[in-house]
Amino acid sequence: MVSFGDVVIWINLTVGIPLTILFMYLVFRLEPKDQATKIYYGNVLVANIIFFGSLIGFLVNGGNLQATFIVFYMGLTASMYFRTFVALERTYIIIYPMQEWIRQMRGSVVVSVLVWIFCIIMVPSALLTGKVICIFVFAFFPAPVFIMCLAGTLKAVRTASTVSVEGKRRIVAILTLLLIVYILMIFPFFLDRILFETGVFTGIAEIALRLLLISPWMDFNLYVFMWNESVDKALVSMTCCGMDSTDPGTSTPPA
Numbered sequence: 001m002v003s004f005g006d007v008v009i010w011i012n013l014t015v016g017i018p019l020t021i022l023f024m025y026l027v028f029r030l031e032p033k034d035q036a037t038k039i040y041y042g043n044v045l046v047a048n049i050i051f052f053g054s055l056i057g058f059l060v061n062g063g064n065l066q067a068t069f070i071v072f073y074m075g076l077t078a079s080m081y082f083r084t085f086v087a088l089e090r091t092y093i094i095i096y097p098m099q100e101w102i103r104q105m106r107g108s109v110v111v112s113v114l115v116w117i118f119c120i121i122m123v124p125s126a127l128l129t130g131k132v133i134c135i136f137v138f139a140f141f142p143a144p145v146f147i148m149c150l151a152g153t154l155k156a157v158r159t160a161s162t163v164s165v166e167g168k169r170r171i172v173a174i175l176t177l178l179l180i181v182y183i184l185m186i187f188p189f190f191l192d193r194i195l196f197e198t199g200v201f202t203g204i205a206e207i208a209l210r211l212l213l214i215s216p217w218m219d220f221n222l223y224v225f226m227w228n229e230s231v232d233k234a235l236v237s238m239t240c241c242g243m244d245s246t247d248p249g250t251s252t253p254p255a
Contacts, residue, residue: 005206008213009055016216017052020045023223030227036089036108041222043112044082048216051075055213066127073135074123079216080186081115084142086222087178090171091149097162136194139186146182150175174225177218185215 024045027038054075057068089102101107126134153175157168188208195202 004210005213006059008210009059012052012055012213012216017049019220020049020052020216023220027223027227034226035105036103037086037226039105039108039112040082040085040089041219041226043115044079044086044219044222047075047079047082048219049075051079051216070124070127073127074119076212077123077135077139078115078119079219080139080142080182081119082112083178083182083219084145085111085115087146087149087175090174091153093163094153094160094168094171095156097160133194133197136190136197139190142182143187146175146179150179170225174222177221177225181215181218185211185218188212 024042027042027045030038050071052075054068054071057065057071085102085108089108092099092102102111122138123135126132150172153171157172160168163171188204189212192202192205192208196205
């Protein structure tokens with residue numbers, strides 16, 4: 001009997017990978033503005049493809065599971081950290097508009113290279129030396145970043161004068177989505193794994209893995225919030241930031 005997990009894996013391989021490649025094509029066809037955002041989001045999609053591709057190893061009988069886990073956690077960790085930099089980049093537009101290093105193309109390229117180097121070195125080292133718990137511990141680092149980014153943005157969004165009303169709504173929606181995806185779809189998996197390594201059984205392993213497997217699909221919504229103008233009307237009714245059409249930040253296009 002085919003399990004639910006196998007179905008999700010096959011959907012990820014047959015639909016998720018082609019759809020991710022399509023979104024990469026759409027992103028890099030955009031106008032040459034927001035280069036940093038495109039780079040961070042593009043790396044999220046690349047990491048998701050690696051994550052999807054690693055699932056093949058779990059379907060192949062007799063495959064090298066150690067190599068499969070290395071690729072699996074490498075893609076997962078990279079995707080998670082690039083989402084973190086998407087959150088930071090969006091937050092800096094509101095809170096620190098004059099500090100552009102994280103939004104410059106050169107800075108974003110350097111950050112991306114460092115993230116990949118970290119993942120390529122840390123993940124295999126942790127798995128090959130039996131210190132897999134290090135991967136799980138590092139997975140908790142994005143949590144305070146997502147929380148502080150959303151909280152700081154909500155606090156400063158009313159007084160931000162360099163971003164339009166539509167841009168503010170998009171940024172708040174992006175940060176909210178990133179936090180929700182992390183808390184509901186990623187955090188439970190790593191919490192279960194780290195407790196398992198310490199001898200505690202939570203009973204949520206199966207549902208946590210299912211949520212993790214579908215988490216990359218949420219990244220397609222980031223594209224909608226960042227670059228699809230049709231989402232603005234929907235965000236008007238959802239925003240809770242007290243912004244209106246008389247907001248002073250109307251001198252620049254939506255972020």
